[in-house]
C-alpha cells in the first residue's frame with residue numbers, strides 16, 4: 001500500500017428505500033438506507049479508518065422524512081451530510097444531474113455509491129454522473145485499493161464473465177457490489193453522537209440546477225403469479241413427473 | 250438515419266447470443282435499425298451479424314477499443330448515435346451494457362429505461378414495461394425527449410432469425426487518440442468451463458447455503474448439472490460463502506435465467522433470488538424445510554435432505 005497524502009474528501013450519495021427484507025408487505029414497511037449505498041458508506045469509513053481519507057460527506061435527495069436515514073448514515077460514522085430538498089419522483093438521469101451540481105460544489109476526489117437502488121433497480125445513476133462529469137468510472141466493485149499517492153485506484157469489478165480488474169484515475173466514480181464489505185451495525189452511542197452532527201439542507205435552486213424528470217411511471221401492477229405446483233414423495237416420483245408430465249427429460 | 254441502434258456484445262471470439270435478443274425489441278419498435286459492435290479484430294464477428302434484417306452493421310474496430318472500458322466505449326457509442334440521428338439506443342441487460350449505456354445516455358442527454366420486458370402503445374406513444382422491487386412489481390413508464398436508451402431483458406424477447414439478405418458492413422471512423430484515458434484494463438479472471446452458458450442453457454441447477462464448501466457444491470450441484478447437460482447457478486449466500494464464483498449468482502443483482510428446467514437445491518426462495526428464476530418453465534425445489542417459500546412457486550417440490558437426495562437423483566438420471 002502506498003503511503004503519503006490521503007484522499008481529502010469522499011462523497012457518498014445514498015437513497016432511502018423500503019426495507020428489502022420486509023418481503024411482500026414492502027410498501028407499508030419502514031425505510032432503510034439502500035443496501036448497496038450502505039456498503040458504499042462502510043467502504044468510505046474503512047478507507048478513512050485506514051488513514052487514507054480525511055472527510056466523508058453523505059448526500060441524499062428527498063423530503064424531510066429521509067432525515068431518519070441521514071441520521072443512520074451519520075451514526076455509522078460519516079462526518080457530515082447534505083439533504084437536497086426535493087420530494088418529486090425523480091428519474092435516475094434527474095438524480096445524476098442534481099448530484100453533478102453537488103459534486104461541483106464539494107469537489108470530492110472519489111464518489112462511492114451503490115450500483116443500484118433496490119426499489120427501482122435501474123442501475124444508472126453512478127454511470128450517468130461519471131458521464132456528466134467526464135470522470136472515470138468503475139462499476140460493480142468488490143475491492144478498492146488506492147495507488148500512487150492516491151492519484152489512482154485499483155478496482156475489482158464483478159462482471160457476467162467473472163472478476164475484472166481496472167485502474168482508474170482520480171477523481172472518479174465507484175459503484176459498489178454486494179461483496180465489497182459487510183456494513184457495520186449502528187451503535188447506540190453512534191446514534192447519540194449523530195444527533196449533534198450537522199445536516200445541511202440545500203434546494204436545487206441553491207445548487208443552481210433545474211431538472212425535470214424525463215421518465216414518468218404511468219402505472220404499476222403485480223406480475224402474474226406462478227401457480228403453486230405439486231409435492232412429490234420420492235426421487236422416483238420426481239423422475240416420473242419430469243419425464244411423463246413435464247417432458248423435460 | 251437509423252431510428253434504432255442496437256449494441257451487440259461479444260467475447261472476442263463470437264457474438265454473445267443473448268445480446269441478439271435486443272434485435273427483436275428493435276423489430277417491435279418498428280423502423281430501420283442498425284447493429285453496432287465495438288472492439289478490435291472484429292471481422293468475423295461483424296460477418297456473423299449481416300443477416301438479422303438490419304440496415305447496416307456498424308463496426309468500431311480499433312486497438313484502443315480492445316478492452317470494454319466504459320469511458321471510451323460510451324464516447325464512441327454516443328458519437329455513432331449522434332451521427333446516425335438515432336432515436337433509440339438499445340442493448341440487452343448485462344453487466345457490459347449496464348456499465349456502458351447509462352454513461353452514453355448522459356453523453357446524449359437522454360433518459361434511460363433498464364430491463365425492458367415489453368412495450369405497449371399508450372395514447373399514441375410507446376410505454377415500456379419493466380420490473381421494479383426485485384421483480385415483485387411491474388412498472389409501465391414513458392419517456393420524454395427525442396432520444397432514449399433502453400436495455401432489454403434477454404429472457405423477455407425471443408432470439409431473432411438470421412434469415413434476411415445480407416446487409417452492408419460499415420466501419421465507423423473516429424479519432425482514437427482523442428478518446429478518454431481514465432480507465433486502464435489490468436486483468437480478467439480466466440475460467441474455462443465445459444458447461445453451457447448460464448443464461449442460454451436449457452437446464453440450470455442452482456445451489457444455496459447448505460452446500461457448505463466449494464467441493465460439496467461442485468460434487469452435488471455440478472454433478473447434477475453435468476448429468477443433465479446443464480449450467481450451474483448459485484444464490485447470493487452460496488457466492489458470499491465462497492462456494493461459487495460471483496458470475497454464478499442468479500437474482501435481483503445477478504443473472505436472470507428462464508430455462509426449460511430449473512432445479513433449486515437447498516434454496517429458501519428469497520424474493521431477490523426468485524427475481525432471477527420466475528420465468529423458468531419447470532421449477533424443481535429440493536429443500537428439507539416443508540415451509541420454505543420456494544415451494545410456493547415450484548412446479549415440483551421434494552422435501553428432504555439434499556445430501557441424500559441429490560446423489561440418488563444423479564444415479565437415477567445416469568441410469569436413464
Ligand SMILES: Cc1cc2nc3c(=O)[nH]c(=O)nc-3n(C[C@H](O)[C@H](O)[C@H](O)COP(=O)(O)OP(=O)(O)OC[C@H]3O[C@@H](n4cnc5c(N)ncnc54)[C@H](O)[C@@H]3O)c2cc1C
Pocket residue numbers: 020035036118456457458459483484485486487498499500501502503514515516517518519520521522535536537538541553554555556
Ligand atoms: C440488496 C440485496 C440483493 C440481493 N440479491 C440477491 C441475488 O441476486 N440473488 C440471491 O440469490 N440472493 C440475493 N440476495 C439475498 C437473499 O435475500 C437471500 O439471503 C439469499 O437468496 C438466500 O440464499 P439461500 O437460499 O442459499 O440461503 P438460505 O435463505 O439460508 O436458505 C437455505 C435453505 O436451505 C435449506 N436447507 C438447509 N439444509 C438443507 C439440507 N441438508 N437439504 C435440503 N435443504 C436444506 C433450508 O431449509 C433453507 O430453506 C440479496 C439480498 C439483498 C438485501
